[in-house]
Amino acid sequence: MPQADLIIHNARILTMDEARPRAQALAVAGNLLLAVGSDSEILALAGDGTRRIDAGGGTVLPGLNEAHMHIFGGSVSLTQLSLFGVKGFEALKQAVTDYAAANPDLGLLVGLSADYTILSETEKVTRHHLDAILPDRPFMMLAPDRHTAWANTAALKAAGILEGRDVGVGNEIVMGEDGLATGELKETNAIDPVAEMGVTGGRDHLGIGTGGDPDHVTPEERASDLALIRRGLAYCAELGLTSVQAMDGNLYQLEILAEIEREHGLPVRVRMPFHMKNFMDLDMIEAKAADWRRRFDSDRLRCDFVKVFVDGVTESGTAVMVDDYADEPGWKGDPLFTREHFAKVAVEADRLGLQVAVHAIGDGAVRIVLDGYEAARKANGPRDSRHRIEHVEVVHADDVGRFAELGAVASMQPTHPPGSAGLPLEPYLTRIGEARWPLAFAWRSLKDAGARIVFATDWPVSPLSPLSCIQDAMTRRPWKEGMPDQRLSLAETLAAYTSEGAYVEFMEDRKGRLKPGYLADIVVLSGDIEATPAAELATLRAVATICDGRITHQA
Incomplete structure (x- = not known):
């Protein structure tokens, strides 16, 4: 067996690999995992030039995967109030x-x-x-x-x-x-x-608000934007992230990320969509999204899916509900795409082999999206599409089982339920009404019905720290006695940040697990995550982050 370039030992390794779920040590050669096993087995692979990291009994996980964030806006937020x-x-x-x-x-x-x-x-x-x-x-x-x-x-x-x-x-x-x-x-x-x-001239909103690129950017402005994004990427690595799925979706940011990759090497893997707006012609999906997929198609930087907004948010009344808002009779919200319009988008993207990810907050918006995915399956035939629904804050009881039936992934944020992460209970609970509470942020209900779930923060909407997010997921409490406990187990929550994140990217064959031959994306934590009380999980930190075999952060 080749000599290891890097060895991590004296660790509590959670591999996310069902064949060998736990280990003490691992070895890296180049950008791949060479071996996983006991301390004695792995240390025998060391040579004179092998770098060693003593984990001190801390947990080692596959590199964490933030499944929904905004890299430009998040980077800018590091300088804002x-x-x-x-x-x-x-x-x-x-x-x-x-x-x-x-x-x-x-x-x-x-x-x-x-x-x-x-x-x-x-x-x-x-x-x-x-x-x-x-x-x-x-x-x-x-x-x-x-x-x-x-x-x-x-x-x-x-x-x-x-x-x-x-x-x-x-x-x-x-x-x-x-x-x-x-x-x-x-x-x-x-x-x-x-x-x-x-300071960015609104460029940090590109792909979200306008669905396009800036008309004109001076060299100085572009250099400033590049520096901001580099700072944001470094911050991701500090937090133990090795992959981010950045939802902004515009060519300007993709080209900046490609330049960083060429000149410095991205410290985290980035996946970004093409953002389809409701004013765009349907042929834009093939003209741009399919073209961008060809241009950005590496394991370091990919653009291989389409992002859509179908509604807004509950607090402002722009989320779309099946039934009226509890505090506003007669109002259900107006969708940004009609049911028919979105179905055409879903069918066309699916026809081109592009995954679709849709912002849908209210149960009415979730239903529009599921109907669109069903239309795509009928039009194009069943395939392993892994289409996503982002946020899924409320789901109707009739739609819970449709996620598994259609192979749709629920991309959800443990930092968003009212009462979690310092968020107030109101006006959210009054807006949706008590009848909707049991299926609001319904992680457990969806999981038990067979849905695949990935977790994220939607940074800068919420703080980016994955360990804080995991704490929020594990400490969430029902809003009323007798309501279902929607938490997942710690193992399921960690999977939602690792192996499931790789699955939704169609990369489960090479990342999201710590097993020989997989990409060397690894995070070493400062303590034993399984022995840490749920309310103290955020006190853990990433002491080392390795992405593609390269140490991108070491405390």
């Missing part, structure tokens, strides 16, 4: 004024993770609240889900939307009785006019 956990006007004022004073040259100040109830359970944010904090500089803050934002008057004026603007179906600049914008902006088309005044 976090309002996570801020409550009340005075606390908001202090945070914003301190940030403004520390950043006197920013044309637009941006705050992230502002709860819908940041002022109180009953008082809605308006531009007047923000004017009282910062009257003379443009300021905008975004809700944790990034589907709603609030801007002050200076920002609305500078963006030219104080008096409103047509922003298309499913988007809204909320207007007041005085004929002027209240400051509340719903969905990307309403948010982007303000965001475009930020």
Whole structure:
């Protein structure tokens, strides 16, 4: 057997390989796993040039796979104001004024993770609240889900939307009785006019809001964007991630990522979709998505699926429900794609052999997507498509079993259930109504019905740390006595971050498990994850991350 380049020993290895689920040590040669076994077996493969990592009894896992995130927006968020956990006007004022004073040259100040109830359970944010904090500089803050934002008057004026603007179906600049914008902006088309005044000119929203590429970027702007993304990728490696599925979906970012790969080597594997918007002609799927698949088709950088938004989010009333919102009789939400329109998209993408991933929050949107996947199967015949539904915050009882029937993957975020990760219970619980609670964020119900599940954070919607996300998954509690416990086991949760993430990428034959011949994507943790209490899982950290056989982070 060849000599090992790298050996990790004295470890508690969870391989995710059913044939050999546990081991003490492993060896790497080049970018592949050479052997997995006992300390004595593996250390015998060491030579003079072998690098050794003593795991100190800590858990070793396949490299973690973030199945849904936004690399550009997340990278930018590392420089922006976090309002996570801020409550009340005075606390908001202090945070914003301190940030403004520390950043006197920013044309637009941006705050992230502002709860819908940041002022109180009953008082809605308006531009007047923000004017009282910062009257003379443009300021905008975004809700944790990034589907709603609030801007002050200076920002609305500078963006030219104080008096409103047509922003298309499913988007809204909320207007007041005085004929002027209240400051509340719903969905990307309403948010982007303000965001475009930020440091990236709104380019971090490309593929999400516009479905396109920038008209013009100066060399200096592109260099800045590249540096931001490199910083974000390094941050991913620090957290133990070796793969990310970045949902932005535009050529500008793909070309930047390809340049980083050529010149420096990507520290994590990146998979990105083509983003299909409702205003695009159907032939765009073949003209762009299929072309991008040919251009970006390596194990390091891939573009081999199509992303679609069918609805918005529950808190703003833009999620699509089967039945009326509990607190808004007569309102179910308007889909961004009609049932018929989405079915055509699904059929065409499926015909071309492209996986489809769809943002669907409400049970009505989930049904539209499942109907589209069923239409694709009928039109093109059954195949191993692994089409995805992103978020699945509410699912109707009649649709739970359809995931397994259609081979659809549920891509879900343990950081998103109200009451988890510091999120408030309201207004979410009142909006969906108690009748929907048992099948909200229904991980266990879907899993028991045979669905494949992958986990992620939707960074920067939620903090990126996978170990914090795993803690949130394991510590979630039902909202009411007698409700089902929707948690998965720790083993299932770890699989949702490793082997299942590889499955949804069609890469289960070469990553997501620690077995000989597989890609050397590995994370070494600071402790034994199985012996750590659920409420303390976030205290663990990645002490070493190896991607493609290369150490990308070592504490």
